[in-house]
Amino acid sequence: MPSPRYHREIPARFRLEAGKCAGCGRVSYPARKVCPACRGQEMEQVKLSPRGTVVTSTVIHVPPDDFLNEAPYAMAVVETAEGARFMTQVVDCDPSTVLPGMEVDLEFRLIRKEGKSGILCYGHKGVPGSV
Amino acid sequence: MREVAIVGSGMTKFGELWDMSLRDLFVEAALGAMKSAGVDSIDSIYIGNMSAGQFVGQEHLGPLMADHLGVAGVPATRVESACASGGMALRSAYLEVASGMSDLVLASGVEKMNDGADVTGVLATASDQEQEVYYGVTFPGLYALIARAHMEKYGTTEEDMSWVSVKAHRNGAKNPHAQFRRVMSLEDVMTSSMVAEPLRLLHCSPVTDGGAALLLCPLDRAHEFTDRPVKILASGAATSTLALADRADPADLDVVDLSGKRAYEMAGLTPEDIDVAEVHDCFAIAEICCYEALGFVERGKGKDAAREGITDLGGRIPVNVSGGLKSKGHPVGATGIAQAVTIIEQLRGEGGEVQVEGANIGLAQNLGGSGASSVVHIFQGV
Incomplete structure (x- = not known):
């Protein structure tokens, strides 16, 4: 993955930045320009x-x-408390125990390596919840 | 809009066709369609193709294929909607004839998947690169997530999905074009290797080379080319979110529901009017979702349909008498056209061993991505 492409995704992947629609309150992760629920274009960063x-x-x-x-x-x-849904790996447990309803914490982790000498790519993975 | 008929069809064998190139597959299918209608010239070509650019490094298929078909000069365009590319190509051809712009239009689909490409990686480009593929999900993985959501919501089981595969192979064993012409037992399916839980290898369609083509013309000219034309009653298409996580409910293929409703409305028909259907069983769970979304059974009852024989030959609504994507094979861009070829044969009474008796109205449903695009066509023998 060329680094400018990776760079653009850093706010969402590293800091879990999302967009909240000022009109209807829908939270989109990652942030979007247009709200998929009401088509509003005024977004606040959450x-x-x-x-x-x-x-x-x-x-x-x-x-x-x-x-x-x-x-x-x-x-x-x-799905987070804000109602945002996204795809991720769930690690640090027997994978067969990852089932609907399981509570997970999201931790900053290495996601992938790009080829033999490419950049290391980070983001969040789920781990079994602490509460 | 003018009424439109299909007057010719052609299709290659499906499988690992090492002796055939992308262009060979197209030309064989296209010539078959033209010969079956007795025409030697056409006005326009649409080519359904998901990813020749990644599979064999070839883009710009329109002129390439027109040239190799010997009709260089005619307008020719590739249509892409991932695995729904074929169905969308048929829709484009239909609209061109219906509009009055052209009379004889070839709707084709072709894919060459077995030429050394990283097929898993190529197919994954039909999902969201930044939000899904980045984290390590595969295409079977996406449908496995749909399957588990369906199990949670409706109580669907691995055995329910396995009966869909058993039915597919029972039908496909009788299809001379099919990639895997062999019967599979319930035990074969349920003991096959795990790909993405709860989906096993025999819940997944294979990697396939193949091509298929249809010739369309205005209904009022159809009898110039054939004694048994098939009328296109409706074309319904829809989109949903590309990323599975963004769907209202990952258990249901809402895009199929929406495309189906549009097609039924255009045709003035209901699910009860359909005599035979081909639906997009890229994975066994997708066929179960399609039963429900197309109204063949109630929501939540899709799990019982294959086991109880409702969708088998001789059942209330036979589905995938061709063997479906599972047994016939799934050359992604060709699939939507191949589904229609099967329905055309059925409505002409040319279904051979898998002919549905008295079939007059048929439906073909073609799905793209993990349920992000869908197109439904309804046909009638006239």
């Missing part, structure tokens, strides 16, 4: 709370090449 609930999940047994060393690993759609 930060997602670093925890959420698993909406649905899977365990990847046949991974893409960049994730060969990690399989099998759990992936989930996670």
Whole structure:
């Protein structure tokens, strides 16, 4: 991934920055220019709370090449208290225990390495919830 | 709008076709469609293709294919909507004939997947690169997330999904074009290797090379080309969010529901009027979702349909008599056209061993991505 492309995603991936629609309050993660709920264009920047609930999940047994060393690993759609939903891995546990309803904390982690000498790419992964 | 008919169809064998290139696949299917209608010239070409640029490094398919078909000069354009590219190409051709712009239009689809590309990586580009692929999800993984959500909401089980695959292979074993012409038992499916829980290998469609083509013309000219034209009653298309996490409910393929409603409304029909259907079973769970979204069964009852024989040959609404994407194969850009080819054969009474008796109205539904685009066509033998 060329670094300018990676750079653009840093606010969302590193700091969980999202957009909240000033009109209807819908939180979009990452932030968008147009609210998908009401088409409003006035957005305020908010930060997602670093925890959420698993909406649905899977365990990847046949991974893409960049994730060969990690399989099998759990992936989930996670919803935060703000109502934002996104895809992430859930780690530091038996992947088969990652099921809908599970509470997870979101931690800053290495996500992938780009090729042999590319940049290290970070973001958030879920881990079993502390509360 | 003018009324539009399909007067010719052609299709290659589906499979790992090492001796055939992307252009070979297109030309064989296109010539088949033109020959079956007895025409040697056409006005325009649409080519459904998801990703020749990534699979074989070839873009700009319009002129390439027109040239190799020997009709260089005619307008020719590629249509892309991931795995729904074929269905969208048919829709484009339909609109061109219906509008009065052209009379003889070729709607085709082609994909060459087995030429050494990283197929998993290419297919993943139909999902959200920044929000999904970045974190390590695969295409089977996305449908596995849909499957688990469906299980949570409706009580669907792995066995329910497995019966869909058993039915697909039972039908596909009778299809001379199919990639995997063999029967699979419930045990074969349920003991196949895990790909993305809860989806096993035999819940997933294969990697396939293939091409398919249809020839369209105004209905009032159809009898110049065939004794058995098939009328296009409706074309309904829809989009949803690209990223699965952004959908209202990951358990339901709402995009199929919306495209189906638009098609039923345009045709003035209801699900009960459909005699035979081909739906997009890229993964077994997708077929179950399509049963519900297209109104063949009530919401939540899709899980029972294959096991109870409702969608089998001889059932209330036979679905995927071709073997579906699972057994027939899934050359992504060609699939939407190939589904329509099957329905055309059925409505002409040319279904052979899998002919649905008295079939007069048929439906083809083609899905893109993890449920981000869908197109439904309804046809009638006339």
